[in-house]
Amino acid sequence: xxxxxxxxxxxxxxxxxxxxxxxxxxxxxxxxxxxxxxxxxxxxxxxxxxxxxxxxxxxxxxxxxxxxxxxxxxxxxxxxxxxxxxxxxxxxxxxxxxxxxxxxxxxxxxxxxxxxxxxxxxxxxxxxxxxxxxxxxxxxxxxxxxxxxxxxxxxxxxxxxxxxxxxxxxxxxxxxxxxxxxxxxxxxxxxxxxxxxxxxxxxxxxxxxxxxxxxxxxxxxxxxxxxxxxxxxxxxxxxxxxxxxxxxxxxxxxxxxxxxxxxxxxxxxxxxxxxxxxxxxxxxxxxxxxxxxxxxxxxxxxxxxxxxxxxxxxxxxxxxxxxxxxxxxxxxxxxxxxxxxxxxxxxxxxxxxxxxxxxxxxxxxxxxxxxxxxxxxxxxxxxxxxxxxxxxxxxxxxxxxxxxxxxxxxxxxxxxxxxxxxxxxxxxxxxxxx
Numbered sequence: 384x385x386x387x388x389x390x391x392x393x394x395x396x397x398x399x400x401x402x403x404x405x406x407x408x409x410x411x412x413x414x415x416x417x418x419x420x421x422x423x424x425x426x427x428x429x430x431x432x433x434x435x436x437x438x439x440x441x442x443x444x445x446x447x448x449x450x451x452x453x454x455x456x457x458x459x460x461x462x463x464x465x466x467x468x469x470x471x472x473x474x475x476x477x478x479x480x481x482x483x484x485x486x487x488x489x490x491x492x493x494x495x496x497x498x499x500x501x502x503x504x505x506x507x508x509x510x511x512x513x514x515x516x517x518x519x520x521x522x523x524x525x526x527x528x529x530x531x532x533x534x535x536x537x538x539x540x541x542x543x544x545x546x547x548x549x550x551x552x553x554x555x556x557x558x559x560x561x562x563x564x565x566x567x568x569x570x571x572x573x574x575x576x577x578x579x580x581x582x583x584x585x586x587x588x589x590x591x592x593x594x595x596x597x598x599x600x601x602x603x604x605x606x607x608x609x610x611x612x613x614x615x616x617x618x619x620x621x622x623x624x625x626x627x628x629x630x631x632x633x634x635x636x637x638x639x640x641x642x643x644x645x646x647x648x649x650x651x652x653x654x655x656x657x658x659x660x661x662x663x664x665x666x667x668x669x670x671x672x673x674x675x676x677x678x679x680x681x682x683x684x685x686x687x688x689x690x691x692x693x694x695x696x697x698x699x700x701x702x703x704x705x706x707x708x709x710x711x712x713x714x715x716x717x718x719x720x721x722x723x724x725x726x727x728x729x730x731x732x733x734x735x736x737x738x739x740x741x742x743x744x745x746x747x748x749x750x751x752x753x754x755x756x757x758x759x760x761x762x763x764x765x766x767x768x769x770x771x772x773x774x775x776x777x778x779x780x781x782x783x784x785x786x787x788x789x790x791x792x793x794x795x796x797x798x799x800x801x802x803x804x805x806x807x808x809x810x811x812x813x814x815x816x817x
Contacts, residue, residue: 384415384416384417384437384438384743384746385416385417385419385434385435385436385437386409386416386418386419386436386437386439386440387421387431387434387436387438387439387440387470388406388407388410388418388419388420388421388440388442389421389423389439389440389441389442389445389462390406390420390421390422390423390442390444390445391422391423391424391442391444391445391447391448392406392422392444404526404528404735405442405525405526405735406420406442406443407420408526408735408739409440409739412735412736412739417765419431419769421772423445423448423458423461423462425772426461427461427462428772431772432464435469437470437471437746437750438470438471438472438473438742438743438746439465439468439470439471439472439473440473440474440475440742441472441473441474441475441476441495442475443476443477443478445458446474446475446476446486446489447478449481449485449486450481450624450627452624465493466492466493466494469753470746471496471497471742471745471746471749471750472494472495472496472497473495473496473497473499473742473745474486474489474490474495474497474498474499475498475499475522476498476500476501477501477524478617479500479502479509479510479659480502480509480616480617480619480620480621480657480659481558481617481621481624481627482621482622482623482624483508483509483510483620483621483622484623485622485623485624486509486510487509487510487511487512487513488512490510490512490513491512491513491516491517495513495517496517496518496745496749497517497519497520497742497745498510498513498517498518498520499519499520499521499522500519500520500521500522501521501522501523501661502616502659502661503521503661503682503685505657505659506519508620508657509620509659521684521732522738523661523662523684523732523733524615524661524662524663524664525663525664525667525668526667526733526734526735526738527667527671527727527728527734527735528734528735528736531668531671532671532728534671535605535671535672535673538605538671538673538674539605541608541713541716541717541720544605544606544607544608545584546584546585546586546603546607546608547583547584547607547608547609547710548573548579548583548584548585548586548587548607548608548609548610548611548677549586549587549603549604549606549607549609549610549611549674550569550570550573550586550587550588550610550611551589551593551594551595551600551603552566552567552570552589552613553566553589553591553594554566556627556630557630557642557645557646557649557650558617558619558621558626558627558630558650559616559617559618559619560617560618560619560654560655561618561642561654561655562613562614562616562617562618562619562660563617563618564642565613565614565679566613567589569611569613569679569696570588570589570611572700573585573587573611574587576703578704578707579707582707583710586603587611600668601668601672604668604669604672604674605672605674607674608674608675608710608716609674609675609676609677609694609710609716610665610669610674610675610676610677611676611677611678612665612666612669612676612677612678612679612693613678613679614660614661614678614679615660615662615663615665615666616658616659616660616661617659618654618655618657618658618659619650619653620653620657620659621650626649626650626653629648629649629650630645630649630650633645633648633649660681660682661683661684662683662684662686662687666678666683666686666687666727667727667733669723670692670724670726670727671724671727671728673720673723673724674720675693675694675716675719675720675723676694676723677693677696677706677710678693678694678695679697679698680696680697686726686727686730687723687726690719691719691722691723692719692722692723692726693719693723694706694709694710694716694719
């Protein structure tokens with residue numbers, strides 16, 4: 384079986400481990416098939432466009448191109464061959480609430496067979512057209528594999544953990560609505576609470592320079608007794624990405640401004656009309672490491688329940704003193720840690736193996752139904768071209784990084800207006816689609 388997996392992941396050093404694992408899932412778990420994991424930052428050779436595919440998977444990073452008009456237009460043109468393919472087509476978007484109308488059109492035009500959305504509800508709002516003609520199924524922002532289960536098989540005992548309360552998050556832009564602002568707000572609340580500062584060892588930050596990735600994140604999480612959690616998602620629906628564009632232009636013109644000012648100018652009376660939340664990889668990792676989550680009350684994809692799988696924190700923080708008392712209740716937090724891990728481990732839909740088997744099964748069903756036969760692929764030629772593609776990607780990131788460094792150096796030499804023109808000129812020359 385020939386499988387094409389399309390991604391658009393950024394520079395390898397900047398990738399989150401969860402995203403990288405998910406978008407290489409077929410490479411790892413489907414070794415009997417011919418799998419191409421292609422980064423759409425690099426032009427796809429005609430050899431791969433002309434292959435007879437049985438399965439095509441559009442991962443979230445590939446679909447995130449919709450957030451940039453020029454990139455999206457190029458993607459639509461470059462990968463137009465997908466529309467006419469007889470393959471079983473799967474889309475796995477994230478942040479569906481951003482540019483959902485663009486996604487809806489794409490799903491219909493490319494005749495996607497199955498859409499796995501991380502949003503557990505409001506499918507009629509996100510995908511009004513595809514919801515009528517296609518098939519939608521719940522998906523997740525991260526999945527569990529044997530590797531991570533083994534890693535957290537014997538997590539540190541609570542008494543041996545040095546950090547009491549741990550938290551890392553980015554300050555999200557205004558286009559995520561009030562929900563996005565909670566990530567910064569929860570950090571500030573805990574950092575400014577006198578009892579927490581006095582009685583607990585706290586490691587909380589939303590600074591960019593304090594961001595932790597990969598193994599560093601795992602180690603810090605595993606050395607923490609509790610971690611703060613805000614719901615993942617957005618309280619603002621931006622179907623065509625126009626609100627996002629408006630916010631970017633408004634900030635460019637006015638500099639750093641308060642959320643309320645941005646709201647009044649760019650999306651007045653639109654926030655909180657539709658709230659989209661779901662679990663995040665952080666919930667999964669905290670559960671497996673038995674790091675107890677102090678979480679703002681939410682549905683968490685209907686997986687986590689308050690006082691059973693996490694310590695609930697009201698969104699107005701009115702029960703923060705009650706939460707502090709629970710942090711000192713050893714029997715309670717040990718029980719919550721165990722229950723949360725058991726819950727996540729017991730959900731088969733969260734397993735990588737289940738996801739791959741599910742998609743492959745749907746693919747085979749379509750082939751049988753349409754009486755399609757797999758054409759033999761020359762293995763030697765296939766793998767030769769695959770290696771060429773890998774070399775191209777390696778070269779792309781190597782020289783792209785060098786070009787970005789040169790651009791940054793010129794910033795201090797020439798005036799801003801000329802610098803902006805030069806930057807756009809260089810990047811357009813280097814664009815892999817041209």
